[in-house]
Amino acid sequence: MTPSAPLPTGLDEAAHGCLVAGFTGTTTVPDPLKRLIDRGLGGVILFTRNVRDAEQVRVLTDTLRALRPDLIVAIDNEGGGIGHLVSADAPDVPGSYALGVADDSELTARCADALAGHLATLGITASYAPVADLQHHPRNPIVRTRAFGAEPALAARHLRAWIAATERRGVASCAKHFPGHGGTETDSHHGMAVDPRPYDELRADFEPFRAAVDAGVPMIMSAHVVFPALDPERPATLSRRILGDLLRHELDFDGVLVSDALEMKAIADRYGEAAGARIALAAGADQVVVAVPDLEVTLACRDAVLGALRDGVLAEERVWEAAGRVRRLAGRYAAPAAAVAGWDTGAGLAAARRAxxxxxxxxxxxxxxxxxxxxxxxxxxxxxxxxxxxxxxxxxxxxxxxxxxxxxxxxxxxxxxxxxxxxxxxxxxxxxxxxxxxxxxxxxxxxxxxxxxxxxxxxxxxxxxxxxxxxxxxxxxxxxxxxxxxx
Missing domain, CATH: 3.40.50 (Rossmann fold)
Structure with missing residues (x-):
């Protein structure tokens, strides 16, 4: 294949399936996003900027699926103070740390069920939650009460409860941020985070993710964190050693591995979003997230991936593999439930009181x-x-x-x-x-x-x-x- 030759239609569609895009708008879909969807875009991620009220969100998600029925519509939906659906009547539940303090797996399941049930009514069928990180560094600026706690066994049992409850609603959950962001002093939104601990100390952080895999979690999100004991050169999102050797082989995960947002400074400042997309997919990611609403950034990432395929820098087999996993995910979760049963509206306050x-x-x-x-x-x-x-x-x-x-x-x-x-x-x-x-x-x-x-x-x-x-x-x-x- 010459560098200037167009990609075969199937491969072009597969490459687009490896992208998740953010955008601006509450009622209309921007034309550049429509063109991406037409070529096979794998998913979109919604933020507060896309939310006015519950009825509007459901109209928006229906509009997106009318363009492509297998489009995955996702959102960050951790509960507590982390969420984008307050104006859409989101259920009030505490963050994960409070659930860990209450330490009642059934109560955690009821809170996760409320969040997932609400998503299903809105036509959102993928949730980038729960957080599987362990919060054990006192100066960690980004995990903290988003984690279930510091103990692997405690986090594992609440992850299992959360994942199972979300799955029963037909919503895809996502354990994040592999292999753990809780041992850093830097927020990867603002700069490159490094966890300097030796391998033996890092192993505890792997255990919640192992429990999530065993519970059948369909997605795992990578961390923009450098672990010198695992790969001294690259952050986890861009590391074949971490995504391949550790997650795929040691933890035996065969679901969709999605990157954290590429515009975060840990990636954007050192590599650039476009190069980050290409390297992440080559390293083993199946989807890369570009959450900023500027679709020019998404297009630049797309073009970098297509160019790498043309040049042979990114193996076609790697993209076919990733696209296959995305198709399986979409086959299970893209379509929202036709009817959604109610949920326990008092679970969140009960858990917060217990905490x-x-x-x-x-x-x-x-x-x-x-x-x-x-x-x-x-x-x-x-x-x-x-x-x-x-x-x-x-x-x-x-x-x-x-x-x-x-x-x-x-x-x-x-x-x-x-x-x-x-x-x-x-x-x-x-x-x-x-x-x-x-x-x-x-x-x-x-x-x-x-x-x-x-x-x-x-x-x-x-x-x-x-x-x-x-x-x-x-x-x-x-x-x-x-x-x-x-x-």
Missing amino acids: VRLSGVPAAVRGAHLVDLFPSPHPALNWGGEDLLTALRAVDPAATGTAVTGEPEDPDALAGRLVRETGEAPLAVATCDAALHPWQARLRDALLSRRPDAVRIDTGLPEGGALCSYGRGRVNMRALAEALTGV
Whole structure:
């Protein structure tokens, strides 16, 4: 085949099947995306930008499938504060860490069932969840309460429950981010993450993925993380050693291996999205995700893959293999269920209540002045920025307070003002991962120096507070408010 020759129709379609594209729009499909779908695009990924309400989402997914019935329509749907379907009436469930703290596999299954049932009503049949990473590095900035916990056995049993419940709804689940993102100090959205641990220490992180494979998970997502003990040259997404030797052969996974988004800086800054697509497929990925709505980026990735096929840099056999797995996935999951049964609407709050931990809190703190400190929402994860004060006032209308979402110019002056506003009322100070955001610790300590009787609350991982919710989803906030007020 000469470099300028067009690819055979079947191979061109197979190569397009290895792509998952993001796009802009809530009611119409952009023309470039239509052309990609016509040539065999394997899937699309929806974000908040594609969501207005539930009825609109279902019309959009029906429109997409009218263009190609075997198109996989996917979304990130982890629960807790991570999700894009709030305006589409998404069920409220806590994040995975709270489910691990509650440690009731049946309750986890009920929460996963609610999420999957809701997706099915919207015509979304693939969920890039659950997180199978273990959260064990105290300064990890990206996994944290998205994980079920730090223990492999605990994560494994909740992964099995989640995957089985999602499967019963006819929705594809996806364990991520292989072989684990929980041992890094860098968020791969922002730069190359490295896990320097030796192989013997890494083995524990493989076990939740092994459990997911044994549970029949149909998809696994790779991590943009370098593991020197596994492959000192390339991140997992681009590593044949990790995707092939470890995942395919040692863990015996034969489902669809999908990359994390290629525009993340761990890939884009060092390799570029287009080269990342080509290398990932050559290394063993079956689909590569380009989540940004700029379809020119997707087209550049597509062109790099087609060019590599023409040049012989990317083996045709590798693309046929990947496309075959994608076709099998689509055959099982592309079409949404004709009818969707209801789900347990109370499971999420029940789990969040079970997860709250208390230490030394009075029986009821009423009429408190709450200072809620938390970072700005992560732009990729689209956490909604739920605040604790709203939940607290729902159960205690006498409560007052303020939310602080960024570093103040003068923490000491702000602390003085907030204490004056509190007056004689009880003071509660909530932080979210203050160890990662030192401004929170400075403001919290300035408040406590003035009011040592203040109740400390942790809304992320525990940091010495009297209460901890293990997450900032809406039901986490509600459960915290109930625990504080004794409701």
